[in-house]
Amino acid sequence: MKFLVYIETDMGDVVASSWEALGAALSLSGDVEAVVIGDRIGEVTEEAVARGAGKVYSVEDETRALFDLDRHLADVKNVLAQSGADAFLASHTTNGRDLAAALGADLGAGVIADALELSLEDGKLKGVRGVYSGNILVDVTVDGSPQIATLRPRAFAPAEKAEGRTAEVMLTDPADVNSPYEVLDVQRAEKGEISLTEASIIVSGGRGVAKDPELGFDLIRQLAGVLGAAVGASRAAVDAGFISYDHQVGQTGKVVRPDLYIACGISGAVQHLAGMGSSKIIVAINKDPEAPIFSVANYGIVADLFEVVPAMTEAAREKLGK
Amino acid sequence: MRYLVCIKQTPDTAELPKISPEEAASGKLSVNLVVNPWDEHAIEAGLQLMETYGGTTGAVTVGDEGAIDALRSALAMGCKDATLVNYAGDSDPQIAAELLAAAVKQDGDVDVVVMGQMTVDGNSGLTPIALARKLDWPMLTGVAKIVELADGSITVERVVGQARLTVKAPTPVVLSVIKEIGEPRYPTFINIRKAARVKIPELTAEDLGVTPPAPVVHISNFRKPPARDAQVKLFEGSPQEAAAALIDALLEEKVL
Numbered sequence: 001m002k003f004l005v006y007i008e009t010d011m012g013d014v015v016a017s018s019w020e021a022l023g024a025a026l027s028l029s030g031d032v033e034a035v036v037i038g039d040r041i042g043e044v045t046e047e048a049v050a051r052g053a054g055k056v057y058s059v060e061d062e063t064r065a066l067f068d069l070d071r072h073l074a075d076v077k078n079v080l081a082q083s084g085a086d087a088f089l090a091s092h093t094t095n096g097r098d099l100a101a102a103l104g105a106d107l108g109a110g111v112i113a114d115a116l117e118l119s120l121e122d123g124k125l126k127g128v129r130g131v132y133s134g135n136i137l138v139d140v141t142v143d144g145s146p147q148i149a150t151l152r153p154r155a156f157a158p159a160e161k162a163e164g165r166t167a168e169v170m171l172t173d174p175a176d177v178n179s180p181y182e183v184l185d186v187q188r189a190e191k192g193e194i195s196l197t198e199a200s201i202i203v204s205g206g207r208g209v210a211k212d213p214e215l216g217f218d219l220i221r222q223l224a225g226v227l228g229a230a231v232g233a234s235r236a237a238v239d240a241g242f243i244s245y246d247h248q249v250g251q252t253g254k255v256v257r258p259d260l261y262i263a264c265g266i267s268g269a270v271q272h273l274a275g276m277g278s279s280k281i282i283v284a285i286n287k288d289p290e291a292p293i294f295s296v297a298n299y300g301i302v303a304d305l306f307e308v309v310p311a312m313t314e315a316a317r318e319k320l321g322k
Numbered sequence: 323m324r325y326l327v328c329i330k331q332t333p334d335t336a337e338l339p340k341i342s343p344e345e346a347a348s349g350k351l352s353v354n355l356v357v358n359p360w361d362e363h364a365i366e367a368g369l370q371l372m373e374t375y376g377g378t379t380g381a382v383t384v385g386d387e388g389a390i391d392a393l394r395s396a397l398a399m400g401c402k403d404a405t406l407v408n409y410a411g412d413s414d415p416q417i418a419a420e421l422l423a424a425a426v427k428q429d430g431d432v433d434v435v436v437m438g439q440m441t442v443d444g445n446s447g448l449t450p451i452a453l454a455r456k457l458d459w460p461m462l463t464g465v466a467k468i469v470e471l472a473d474g475s476i477t478v479e480r481v482v483g484q485a486r487l488t489v490k491a492p493t494p495v496v497l498s499v500i501k502e503i504g505e506p507r508y509p510t511f512i513n514i515r516k517a518a519r520v521k522i523p524e525l526t527a528e529d530l531g532v533t534p535p536a537p538v539v540h541i542s543n544f545r546k547p548p549a550r551d552a553q554v555k556l557f558e559g560s561p562q563e564a565a566a567a568l569i570d571a572l573l574e575e576k577v578l
């Protein structure tokens with residue numbers, strides 16, 4: 001089966017989970033091509049080669065610096081026609097999802113959305129995904145050509161780089177389409193702020209910081225800083241105004257999948273678990289030994305987070321040599 | 323102006339863990355059903371549009387008779403009208419989108435369709451985009467704020483990954499909104515009473531003049547995810563002792 005993998009870029013930078021989609025394709029097939037769309041994407045194109053794509057379609061244009069549904073979709077359709085790929089993979093980011101959904105709708109092809117696992121069976125893709133907010137798993141197959149899937153970030157191992165790989169790079173003209181979208185302004189997170197969905201470590205705070213929310217999140221940020229972690233929060237902390245919504249983890253926030261999730265002053269409501277329940281290791285810091293978070297945690301400390309979190313920062317600094 | 327909010331009736335999130343694979347496979351759930359939480363934010367956005375720019379906001383759902391309760395909730399929050407597209411068959415995002423597209427066209431001159439970010443049962447987030455493609459309208463996902471609705475265009479703030487974009491697009495348009503758009507208002511007593519009495523129109527696919535497409539997504543083998551084999555290990559002693567032991571354990575797990 002021939003795969004085409006969408007490598008997402010943003011102002012010339014790659015969206016890292018794209019390499020996981022490439023890795024998934026390479027684990028299933030020896031015939032894997034990639035499509036990179038963006039502006040100033042020379043390095044990303046080279047990296048796709050180094051990470052094992054058999055051929056890379058590179059669509060470079062100023063109008064592609066930011067994702068534009070209509071333009072990127074037209075480019076992907078062009079490349080699909082050239083490549084003749086049987087399957088199309090993208091990471092389930094906002095843009096990857098939008099692109100795959102639009103492609104599926106236009107072609108009448110089904111989409112395996114937000115897959116946690118992927119395999120090939122009888123020449124078709126088979127995905128495993130969560131429904132009912134991850135409380136039930138199902139197998140999914142789709143009709144249509146190409147077979148389309150989007151992959152949950154951090155659920156698949158990224159394609160690894162190797163020295164000396166070569167592959168054909170097809171410089172492809174951007175499709176000639178008018179976009180209905182006009183971007184008037186772009187604001188970005190501060191440099192160095194780690195995205196929750198891509199983070200391998202997350203330190204989160206909940207209502208347990210209430211007696212001094214500013215200090216509480218300061219302590220959480222310091223621990224996160226030492227661990228190279230992203231900062232998350234419960235809805236209660238967000239609703240109380242302790243931290244902004246883009247940090248919310250859970251049912252109506254972000255679904256995350258870090259190797260390590262440290263919940264500080266979070267009770268572990270089902271809606272919070274819906275967002276972080278598939279973290280590899282869960283740590284709970286909570287005053288209340290009966291808090292439900294302890295029933296999903298691997299490690300825990302029953303204590304005041306205002307005492308334990310700074311002690312963890314200190315211990316980590318020492319033991320990690322920072 | 324005319325705004326139409328697409329809502330789905332989904333399980334109460336507190337009860338999601340109780341759903342058994344058998345129930346999920348049959349679709350016959352014994353849990354309490356409510357308006358999909360993201361769609362409550364969509365209703366709020368639709369009502370804010372009506373209040374700021376005039377016009378009327380309606381709600382529409384694709385579902386069975388029972389979904390009328392979700393429409394009554396939308397009316398109780400302040401929507402002016404509601405429509406059930408009565409369809410009890412298999413639903414995947416493209417079938418829902420096909421039926422919703424027909425409902426939007428039948429509604430007349432809709433300027434803005436407002437949808438949620440995703441459903442807590444289907445979890446795909448694909449339906450809004452599929453609808454926009456079927457209508458051949460622009461699609462703005464992840465909308466956190468409506469900056470301005472003007473004659474023939476809309477300007478919104480979208481959250482995409484770590485970035486916040488201000489984007490302008492022509493109307494008619496499809497939006498999917500996130501929680502930042504505004505906390506859903508509580509229904510008023512008067513609206514609840516009115517909503518209880520309204521006769522909600524029901525349309526079938528036939529009434530809408532469409533044949534739902536054959537499903538293109540096939541799901542099987544419903545099962546519970548493997549249970550976490552977490553037997554929690556607690557660290558005791560002074561905060562310093564407990565913290566040091568915890569960091570050692572995490573180093574040993576190779577997650578630091």
Ligand SMILES: Cc1cc2nc3c(=O)[nH]c(=O)nc-3n(C[C@H](O)[C@H](O)[C@H](O)COP(=O)(O)OP(=O)(O)OC[C@H]3O[C@@H](n4cnc5c(N)ncnc54)[C@H](O)[C@@H]3O)c2cc1C
Pocket residue numbers: 205206207208209210233234235236237248249250251252253254264265266267268269270271272275285286287288291303304305306335359
């Ligand atoms: C439709 C819907 C969607 C929702 N979506 C989300 C979502 O996306 N994300 C989410 O998180 N929630 C969500 N919720 C809310 C969820 O039900 C809980 O209300 C919320 O997760 C509770 O947050 P919390 O754990 O911070 O607060 P609480 O439940 O109040 O827990 C605070 C915890 O802190 C502990 N504590 C207090 N002081 C200290 C201290 N000094 N040191 C250590 N521990 C301390 C307490 O023992 C307690 O366990 C949703 C709810 C609904 C109905």
Ligand SMILES: Nc1ncnc2c1ncn2[C@@H]1O[C@H](COP(=O)(O)O)[C@@H](O)[C@H]1O
Pocket residue numbers: 328329330358360361364382383384385413415418422436437438439440441444445446447448449450
């Ligand atoms: N059956 C339905 N009826 C009306 N709107 C729906 C339906 N299914 C999905 N939607 C809308 O599409 C959004 C995304 O749903 P989903 O693609 O299932 O995650 C929801 O938040 C709703 O706004």
